[in-house]
Amino acid sequence: MTPGKRKNDEKNQMKSIIRKAADDRTLKKIVLSRPADKTVKKLSASLFEKNGSLFMQLETIRSDGKAVHENIPAGEADAYIEGMFKSGYGQADIITTGGSCTALLSSSGKIHIKNNIKPAAGIAVRQHDAEKRYILADESAHDFLYLLDISDQKGRVFDKKRAKYRQINRFLELVDDVYDKLPPGKLTVCDLCCGKSYLTFAVYWYLTFKRDRAVDMYGVDLKSDMIAGSSAFAEKLGYSGMHFICGDAFGFVTPSKPALVISLHACDTATDIVLAGAVKQEADVILSTPCCHHELSGQIDSPPLAFITDSPILRQKLCDAATDALRMLRLRCEGYDVTAIELVDPDETPKNVLLRAVRRKNGPVDAALPEAYRTACRFLGADPALGRLLGD
Ligand SMILES: C[S@@+](CC[C@H](N)C(=O)[O-])C[C@H]1O[C@@H](n2cnc3c(N)ncnc32)[C@H](O)[C@@H]1O
Structure with a gap:
């Protein structure tokens, strides 16, 4: 593999895509779908800011309609979400203000990434529900x-x-x-x-x-x-x-x-x-x-x-x-x-x-x-x- 190709592959790693979108605050949503565990429907994740720090809220929707929430520091989200994807989902969609990227997990465990994210045109971070004045x-x-x-x-x-x-x-x-x-x-x-x-x-x-x-x-x-x-x-x-x-x-x-x-x-x-x-x-x-x-x-x-x-x-x-x-x-x-x-x-x-x-x-x-x-x-x-x- 040429250094250029390796660099390009590296750039396209799911983790780096998530990290960049989180760092740039252009990430709108990540959706993990086609779960292996049929008691789960999907997992979605989005960024929010609280007291000046950036977090990722993960929402797992279960088949019975209930939702489970978890908040993690944004800096840990790339590895965490990639790990969740590899261990239990067939598809990941990373949606940013500059377009989206789809990752598919093949039966042999290989990740195929189609990245249509262009340099983004705006930030997408929302305020946490508890902070927004409804x-x-x-x-x-x-x-x-x-x-x-x-x-x-x-x-x-x-x-x-x-x-x-x-x-x-x-x-x-x-x-x-x-x-x-x-x-x-x-x-x-x-x-x-x-x-x-x-x-x-x-x-x-x-x-x-x-x-x-x-x-x-x-x-x-x-x-x-x-x-x-x-x-x-x-x-x-x-x-x-x-x-x-x-x-x-x-x-x-x-x-x-x-x-x-x-x-x-x-x-x-x-x-x-x-x-x-x-x-x-x-x-x-x-x-x-x-x-x-x-x-x-x-x-x-x-x-x-x-x-x-x-x-x-x-x-x-x-x-x-x-x-x-x-x-x-x-x-x-x-x-x-x-x-x-x-x-x-x-x-x-x-x-x-x-x-x-x-x-x-x-x-x-x-x-x-x-x-x-x-x-x-x-x-x-x-x-x-x-x-x-x-x-x-
Ligand atoms: C998709 S629902 C939306 C209901 C509600 N506005 C909401 O957003 O939760 C559309 C509603 O329009 C009502 N509807 C359709 N045509 C109507 C008409 N000509 N006169 C009165 N109600 C009508 C239906 O009975 C239905 O309850």
Whole structure:
């Protein structure tokens, strides 16, 4: 072996890759999968900083859904994780801000590494959960978090609910960001397609207890069991401003003009029902995280884009982005300032775009917008649900 090749092999060792990503603080996550021990599902590891020192948190997810956590100094993580990998897993994915690297363990015990990590473009170290100041960490949130089975009575979040906790907390941060766009007086808020109503309770709690506002909150969903459960929880908590309605979000109208319409993962065109309903009622602010995007995939007919749409995977990615971009444009035509925001860490869920629309108080709507929207639709061969619902 030439010295150059040996040096290159050395550089590609799993341990060195982990060490470099940890030292550079570009490591987002390491996932060990295909375990030999079938009582284990996977192990994931990520860096966090505590009191100025860097640690690696290891989370082993067991087949029964339970999670076991262990924190080790970041300096020991490379050897430790490589050892774990060699002794019990078939695959390791090292994900950094500069790309990812996959290591596969062959049956003969050889490690094959495919390294696509480029010089990275940003650090990825998170603060430890205990240190990050979550809006939901407030003691007054414990009651509803406990009833919704997110935490125990003392507010300690259950391992399997951490992702949900982070998601609704992040949503509250986004409500906080637009708080000054909400009107004075009693607030009417609705969560359309509310499902189990995690978000409905969180936003009601935030506005009522953290912002001291009088709120009428409406949660609407087609599923009667969930609506009945949420109504019972609201009563138990004494959240008297919460109202749950079993029914179609289509045509749902609040008794007074909504200040805020929220929606998290309303499937496919249910998101368009939410957006159209909010626009028709002139909601001041809309925060909506779309879910699966199927409609456009069945419509798109654009020869210039065939080089993308001929590949089913890329066709879907294009349709996901185009659907939300058309929604943004259509909302702008209605006088909203619209932004697309990342909701949580994209590693946690692919359904991660949040559309934030704030109704403009003054100034004319740009007259070129409707034509820009129609041109985009013609180019894609699209007839989007949001446009149809708004009477196009
Ligand atoms: C993926 S779930 C999301 C639930 C909840 N927002 C969450 O994030 O936990 C989608 C929900 O939308 C509801 N849904 C779908 N179409 C609806 C419609 N037209 N009217 C009311 N609810 C609807 C379903 O019953 C389901 O509970």
